[in-house]
Amino acid sequence: MFTNLSNKFQIIFKKIKNKGKLNEDDIKNCLHEIRIALLEADVNYKVVKEFISDLYSQMQKEKISESLTPIQQIIKIVNKEIIKILGSKQNDITINSTPPTIMLLAGLQGTGKTTTAVKLAHYCREKGHRPLLIATDIYRPAAIEQLQILSEKSNLPMFSIGRNENAVNIIKAAIKYSTKKDIDILIIDTAGRLHIDDILMNELQEIERNIPLQEKLLIVDAMAGQDALNSAKIFCNKIKINGIILTKLDGDSRGGVALSLKKVLGIPIKFIGLGEKIENFQAFHPERMASRILGMGDVLTLIEKVESAYNEKELKRLDKKIKSHNFDLNDFYFQLKKMKNIGSVNQIVDMIPGFNNIKNNINFNKLGNEENELKKIEAIISSMTNEERENPYIINGSRRKRISRGSGTQIHEVNRLLKQFYQVKEILKKGPIIKWRQNECQ
């Protein structure tokens, strides 16, 4: 489960395996690797410097050099420290007991404010509130139309009086409007702006001066680099930002910006955006973010996804198929596709009971990384007759030729698939090695 950083440490510590203890140089090398990992994750360089120095003190305190399992210890400390920084007690939005609760979304251009505004409204609605979205981006072409369309699609009420009024007046009109309707939360979408654009930053300050804002949320792109801390600082200087929403975490960005912002500004990260759909909105989990920043992959989320896809019913079905020796190529393909939908097959295959011994015997690496591999397998299996899929043993040379031609693949690819299938079937016959449910852990 531990990828990059752990591997790098392994290399450093290979030589100390025999002496068993770390010296000063080993520790320095280790810190160097951590530093690189954090910079690669886009943590601000100043924050990295401070973090490493604090880490060094921590390592001295915990007497790492005397530990028999230094790698695990160091990773644990780094992880713990990052989680400590990212954690916060104040990480939900506050809703006034007397309406309305007014929330403002601000940030640079392209960070996902409009999309997030709609998600936030949906989130509030799910909690039993009646939100109203307010369009104050009077600058960008079709910005109001964008909010309008998104609101309509999700059946969320939206308020706009066009582009001829300034933001403060629009919001005041929205507040008036909301008192007549049964609205208890107002969510203000604003125009994207540069922190160095005085006119637009003044607009934000004008809004803060004139409107009672409960939540002032800074929307930050998870792919942001070193400059994100600079721009965020200025936003926070100009208005009292009290929360951050980190967007586009469905990509593969490590999201180090989260660490920079939380460490320096101390503002809680309240939510994360994980996609363009309205439901792709979650509370922020410091542990998962720490794991991601360190490059250990969002393993926890993956485990959750696997556990939900392979629920009790699913597992029983799979178990029955395997036990009755009826596990055929159709099933094989179905399981591969299912795993691929969750994530990389290679990452997941050992998380599924029954399959968790397979990785030792079969190289699923290619399948894990290449979408084309699964497409090829689909093409090959589609070119088989139903009988061939249920009884792959009948697939002789001439059938293989036919199948490879029909699927546009090479014969060796057909052979490989069949070989993998037989291997998987053999291993499955042996039965599950480890039961994965925590409470049944052996």
Next chain:
Amino acid sequence: MIVGVNGSGKTSIAGKIAYSLKKEKNNILLVPADTFRAAGIQQLKILADQSGVEMINAIEGADPASVVYDGINAAQARKRNVIIIDTAGRLHTKINLMNELEKTKRVIQNEAKEFSLEILQVIDATMGQNAISQAKSFNNSLGVTGIVLTKMDGTAKGGIIIAIKKELNIPIKLISLGEKLNNLYNFEATKFVKALLD
């Protein structure tokens, strides 16, 4: 064809390129192949009107490759010499969406053989190391012929393009310094480095 991740500035760039080429007396057709993003087509239409450039119609939700197909045919019929295609923003990790782009490219290659194809990836100057990952993916899928660096009017320096150029050798062709239509410039390495080191 203008490609890139969500929020990088593609539509703005499509408008700016249209504006710029129109000034050089080209016959341009804008194609709004971002049929996913709410009001994406409307956004490009406004920029098209501001630039005095024609844009074909498209409906939200239509198949992007079909829009491109129609766009190319229209451009050929109306004897245009430049076609600018705006696409939907997509994270490079979304395989299906990357496949969709590849399909769009194939349509262009099949239908617009007489045109030379420029695939421009828009990269936001505020992006961190992930921009390299983005560039690699888009390049693997499509073969990017040039990079457009946007949002250089902020305080971000866009240094990541140095890494991208070094690793992938994709030329940085254009640089954008603001939201106005005329804020688009040819990339000049000397100026860029000077700003980087200032």
